[in-house]
Structures are given as C-alpha cells and as structure tokens.
Amino acid sequence: MLALVLTQLAYSQSDSASSPALASVKSFWKQIDKLKAMDEGSASFKSGIQLAESYQKSVKKQDPAFNTANMDKALDLQRARMPQSNNVARNNSQSEEGNRASSPKGKYDPGREAVVVEMFDSLFTRHPYTGPSGTDADDARNASELQNYRQTASRYIAMNIPPDDRAMTDGIRSSGLDTTGITENLYAMSKALRSGWEDKTIGEYDHLLAMEAYWSAAATLFHNRSDFSAAHHQVRDTLTSIGSRDNAKAMIARNKLNRGGNVSMPAAVRKDATMEQEFRTAFMNEGWNESILKINILSNEWTVVRNNVTGAITGRTQTAAIAARNQKGECILYTYTIMQEFDGSRYLPAKRYSHDATYIACANVK
Numbered sequence: 001m002l003a004l005v006l007t008q009l010a011y012s013q014s015d016s017a018s019s020p021a022l023a024s025v026k027s028f029w030k031q032i033d034k035l036k037a038m039d040e041g042s043a044s045f046k047s048g049i050q051l052a053e054s055y056q057k058s059v060k061k062q063d064p065a066f067n068t069a070n071m072d073k074a075l076d077l078q079r080a081r082m083p084q085s086n087n088v089a090r091n092n093s094q095s096e097e098g099n100r101a102s103s104p105k106g107k108y109d110p111g112r113e114a115v116v117v118e119m120f121d122s123l124f125t126r127h128p129y130t131g132p133s134g135t136d137a138d139d140a141r142n143a144s145e146l147q148n149y150r151q152t153a154s155r156y157i158a159m160n161i162p163p164d165d166r167a168m169t170d171g172i173r174s175s176g177l178d179t180t181g182i183t184e185n186l187y188a189m190s191k192a193l194r195s196g197w198e199d200k201t202i203g204e205y206d207h208l209l210a211m212e213a214y215w216s217a218a219a220t221l222f223h224n225r226s227d228f229s230a231a232h233h234q235v236r237d238t239l240t241s242i243g244s245r246d247n248a249k250a251m252i253a254r255n256k257l258n259r260g261g262n263v264s265m266p267a268a269v270r271k272d273a274t275m276e277q278e279f280r281t282a283f284m285n286e287g288w289n290e291s292i293l294k295i296n297i298l299s300n301e302w303t304v305v306r307n308n309v310t311g312a313i314t315g316r317t318q319t320a321a322i323a324a325r326n327q328k329g330e331c332i333l334y335t336y337t338i339m340q341e342f343d344g345s346r347y348l349p350a351k352r353y354s355h356d357a358t359y360i361a362c363a364n365v366k
Contacts, residue, residue: 054114129210132203260359268296
C-alpha cells in the first residue's frame with residue numbers, strides 16, 4: 001500500500017500546471033484517491049471507475065497533447081481491483097461511448113455527469129478572486145485568476161450542454177448556486193469604493209470584476225434562469241456606475257486626501273512648556289518615526305493612579321492631543337495619555353500609558 005501511495009504521488013507531481021485540462025486532471029486524481037479508499041466489491045466502486053475514466057477522457061479532449069501515461073497506470077491499478085465480471089463489463093462499455101454522448105436530457109449519463117461536476121468545481125465554488133489588492137503583485141494575481149476563469153468558462157460554454165439536463169439541474173442543487181444576498185453585497189462593495197481610502201480598497205473593484213465573470217458564466221450556461229441573468233445585470237450596472245478601474249483608484253485617492261476633513265484639533269486647557277516636553281519625549285520614545293506638529297494639553301493637573309486593592313499610589317497621568325505627520329505625509333490626531341510611575345519615593349520619567357488615533361486633515365491642525 002505504501003508503494004502505491006508513493007507511486008500515486010509521483011504521478012500527480014508530473015502533471016503540467018499550465019495545461020488547459022488542469023481542472024480535469026485534478027478531478028481525476030481526486031477520484032483516484034476516492035477509489036483507493038473504496039471497497040472494490042461495492043456498487044459505487046464500479047461507478048467510481050467510470051467517473052475516473054470520464055475525467056481522463058475530458059483531459060484528452062481538452063488537451064490532446066497531454067501525456068496521460070501516468071493516469072493510465074493509476075487507472076489500471078484500480079481496474080485491477082475490480083471483480084472479473086466487472087472488468088468484462090468495462091471492456092464492453094467502451095463501445096457504448098458514442099451512445100452515452102448523445103443520450104437525451106434527463107437520462108443518467110456518467111460521462112456528462114463527470115463533465116458537469118468538473119464544471120461546477122471549476123466555476124462555481126467561489127468567485128475568481130484571491131483577496132484584497134494594494135500591491136502590484138496582488139493586482140497581477142487577481143488579473144491572472146480572472147483571465148484563467150474566463151477562458152475556462154468559455155470552454156464549458158462551447159460544449160452547449162442543455163441547461164435543463166439532469167446533471168446540470170443536479171449541479172445547481174448540490175452546489176447551492178443562487179443569488180441570495182447579492183444586492184446587499186453589491187451595495188457594501190460600492191459604498192466601500194465610494195468612501196474608502198486605503199490602498200487595498202481597490203480590491204473591491206477586482207472583486208466586482210470577478211463577480212461579473214462568475215454571473216456571466218452562470219447566466220450563459222443556464223440561459224433558462226432569469227434570476228441568474230438578473231444577477232449578472234446587477235453586477236454590470238454596479239460596475240458601470242463606478243466606471244473604470246482607474247476611475248475607482250481616483251475615487252480612493254480623493255477619499256484619502258479628504259479623510260479627516262471633519263476632525264478638529266481639541267483646544268488646549270492650559271499652556272505648560274515643561275509638560276509639553278514630557279509628552280514630546282514620551283511620544284518620540286515609541287519610535288514611530290512621526291513628526292510632532294502640535295501638542296495641546298487636555299489635563300488641568302495630574303490624576304493620581306492607585307492600586308485597586310491596597311490603595312497605594314502607583315503613578316499619575318495626564319492627557320494631551322498630539323497631531324503628528326507620518327512618513328507618508330498623512331496627519332494623525334492622537335489622544336495621548338502619559339504616566340509617571342511612582343516607585344515609593346519619587347515619580348519616574350513619563351512614558352506612554354494609553355492612546356487612540358484618527359486621521360485629521362493637515363489643514364485642521366491648529
């Protein structure tokens with residue numbers, strides 16, 4: 001058994017990652033793994049062999065140049081486990097391939113079922129989107145996945161499988177392909193693009209492109225489903241309202257420039273140059289590499305901090321509003337509290353006790 005596992009691993013490692021039949025190849029090897037775990041005397045083992053054969057035929061059809069020698073060996077190992085009567089039946093069934101290909105809709109066809117299962121695995125398990133963008137590498141990854149998805153969808157569309165075929169309708173039921181929540185999702189994504197300012201927000205646009213390809217495939221393959229067509233139109237309308245990807249990036253850039261426009265610098269309750277220096281030193285000791293623009297003290301005096309159990313003094317605090325500029329040129333407003341710890345005889349130099357932060361328009365730092 002160990003030798004069989006090692007042999008299987010070697011076979012799967014030899015598959016070409018660039019083949020247009022990659023999805024069928026992966027489905028084949030998954031099916032081989034399932035066969036290895038089956039009882040060869042069971043009825044499902046025979047149908048499992050047929051499904052593996054269908055995947056292999058799909059590979060040959062999708063990529064005639066693909067070397068299926070390793071697949072042949074793996075399949076023969078599983079065929080060898082079949083009872084003799086089933087082997088004879090398998091040989092006879094090979095002559096029926098043409099009849100199966102032309103079977104009427106609604107009639108069980110293991111060959112067509114294998115193609116449809118592979119189609120749902122390739123197209124409808126998730127949107128062709130790998131996650132939020134923000135870097136050139138992220139953008140390239142999403143663009144590549146989207147291109148591959150569209151090519152795969154075109155291949156299945158060209159097969160012209162009737163949308164009311166039994167395998168197709170079974171696929172919709174088993175995969176859960178439906179339009180639930182699409183309106184809410186589109187609203188949230190559109191809102192994020194119109195108000196977001198982080199670089200990764202452009203990922204919402206890439207996700208919209210992925211959704212458009214997803215629902216375009218669903219609406220085309222299942223052209224009898226008006227709900228799939230309506231979902232596709234919804235996504236297209238959302239994309240149209242936003243415009244091009246460059247336009248989406250321009251919106252994000254404007255949002256970044258304007259963020260914090262409604263934030264104001266709190267007024268100082270007192271002036272104290274010595275205390276301002278305490279805040280400056282504590283802030284700079286954090287090593288955030290930010291330049292302090294302004295410090296407004298918000299405390300009239302020190303607040304003593306005591307141990308909750310003993311009541312002993314542990315330190316004292318004061319709070320200030322600190323506006324700083326980071327390395328990107330962005331302005332940030334901190335509500336910054338410092339503490340001087342008490343060692344029993346004296347207060348030690350101040351250090352950061354707590355803080356919160358928000359963006360502020362640099363023009364509002366006054």
